[in-house]
Amino acid sequence: MEQSKQLIGIKEYIAIVILMIGTKLSDDTPAILFEQIKNAGWMAPIINGIIAIIPIYLLMKVVGNYKDKSLAEVTDHLFGKFFGFIILFTLLVVAFCATIVDTAIYTDIIGTMYFTKTPTIIIYGILIVVCAYGARRGFEQIGSAAWTVFPYLQVSLLLALILSIREGNTAFLFPLFGPGPWEIAKESSLRLSIYADFFYLFLFFPLIKSKKDFIKGTWLGLVFIVLNIAIFMTCFVFLFDYKTIMQLSYPYHEVIRTISMGFLTNMETFFLPFWLIASFVRFSIYLYINALLIGHLFRIRHFEYLIPSLATLIVFLGLIPESPTFTIFNLKEKILLIATPLFFFLPVLMWVVAMFKGEFKHANKKKRK
């Protein structure tokens, strides 16, 4: 009936947000945070979450001001064609690098933790084929798929949490502030860009059923993600203490290796499928974002057709680094550090420009009319 309209509801949107960003707790993001702030690492997601409110709020003001315009169109509108292109191109480069690095990390996780004998290219290939297939189906379908699997993923995560808390030691949490409050604030805010994905969510603004759904979904998603990551990072500290955890690249996978339930002593393969599904959905969205941006930048209307070639490119670029566990860990840290100012100052800049151009007044006038 209404086949042309591809709008998604709030449930699907929240599922997308959480699977896209919340999945970070299961890769090496916690390790990056623990590295500098030691046992107080669990505070970083909370501090960052609070700081992230500012850019997200400003961006919501700016983008929400226009009806049916995505972040890309708003940027073009505010900064003009030339600067708009440069900004969006930078965003695309960051997104593309992040996609390559993250897919490489996930491939590495699968390769080192579960399938040690399988060639990397096969693992990488399957990962990308599934994600490209998902992304090719379209945004609406990614949302639906995310919502279909979301409850089960959360249940599996909760189970992992319960089982690991049982075996943890709360004393490992102290001293509470680890290397000191100032250090925590500085180091964690430098890595604010773990939430940079929120910025990209604004690309989907016109694809959500209503503005209210988008705002509500984004805030709910943020709260949920902050809680999810913080609680899990606390849990990692309980279980391993800070000395060990600084050595571990993928704490989540070590956790599910450690825990046991009744007669099942090795649970990691039980959690693997759920984590895999979450990752597949996550990278489908990443791929879709990349294609969307390219489509906008180079005026390609049916950008879905780009996805397969984009995916192939990602596989070959992602395969380049040798000993990925260390190389990519460093690469990712660099990207995080570079993206942080972008994520914080761009929304501020957009808001300021919109203020000076009198965009908000225009909108108010329109409303009054």
Add this chain to the structure above:
Amino acid sequence: MLKKLLRRSYRNKKVNSEKSSEEEIKLNESNINSNLNKTVDSFKTIYSYPDNQDVVLRNIHISGSNKKAAILFINTITNAKSIEDYVISPLLQNQDSSKQIDEIITVQSLQTKNKISEIVTHINNGNAALFVEGENKAYLLGATNFEGRNVEKAENENVVKGSKEAFNEKSATNISLIRKRIKSESLVVESLIISKRSKNDLFIVYEKDLVNDKLLQNVKDRVNALDVDAIQNLSLLEQQIEERKYSIFPTILYTERPDRAASFIEDGYIVLLMDNSPDSLVLPATFWSFYHTSEDHYLRFPYGNFTRFLRILALFISLFTSSLYVAVVTFHAEMVPPDLLLAIAATREKVPFPAAIEVFIMEIAFELIREAGLRVPSPIGPTIGIVGALILGQAAVQANIVSPIVVIIVALGGLSSFAIGDISMNFTVRIGRLLLLFAASFMGLYGITALFTMAIFYMVSIKSFGVPYLSPLTPNYKSSKDTIFRRVLQKETFRPGYLKPKDMTKR
């Protein structure tokens, strides 16, 4: 050379056949003549009388008005007795010259037509045609009587509690079975002719104050767009009108239970009926309509949901057991508790094949037994059971071709697949199981998960007549939330919102 010759001869033949059919078409398009002899002659050529054994042509003399007349029908599909009683004898016995023909005949339904093609259609549908001297029209007398079976018990969709009636091959009976359940003037039964040569009738059944007009138009458009010679029954029609012809997921529901069809109509769905099909097509269909059975709602709330729980369990067991076994034994042996692992290893010790091959052998054997059991003539049916169970189960283990645990795994999966009653979904599950088994043999759990995720991505992108396959789960619509589990009957107050019915609330 040969090709050229052949082509030439084909071309000649074609021209010939076209010529003859052209004449026929001309005859069919013309009106009937007021000269009785001429009319009768043209119908004789149309029906190849008297070569055609069951075509009856009887000349009579209407004594009252002193006119000659002829009556034509096909006696195998017409009720000869009623023609005799209500048409022929009144005409012969009539003495009143002022009476018109339609006043003499006492048969139930009577209409007049003058175009030959229309008359022919009526005769082919079992009506009798009466031609009268000096009149350029034919009287068509309703006396259809096709042979068929009576209303019998449902054979494929069994229930313990609830109505036992099933559709049969007569569409009139099927419509009556639905009307018996929905006694409402808004129930509409539209009829369409959908094939060019055999002129098969299709009945579209819906409630006019519920069904979404766009949906109805969509269905009608798709049916009208068909350009085929013959469509024998609904199973063939289903394949003509479905959207994704290569997909392993069915998108049109096929049910033989009138109660189920009626409850779908009451929710705003559209039901298709046809002669020669002991079933109905319900559209649009979602994944849930294949997963549900009518009994879920006939049973009390806890019992109904218990069967639902068993069914979803069976669905997952039959999809995943064999592939999980292969994945765990081949790739993730550390997952199994040591005692069990030792037990499995001990039974596998003498088996020369890898686990994947072993499971494949058993799966194929199981499917073969199943297929053979379906086709075997019923007197030798029990033999299949003995051969299947004893030789393939017991002996294969003793011969060290498969390990006992594989027999358990495959039997469990195969047995569970029977819990999904719908025949199309059953095939989906069985094919899906084999695909998952392939994935598991190559990449273990990673392969299974990859395929499963792709299947989910695929499922959410399927649409049946514009309705998303997994709705109302996703995308979300206002509905009674009758998906994996059902709710208490009093709380199921909404019609499914994805159909956009004219009336959303049930009361």
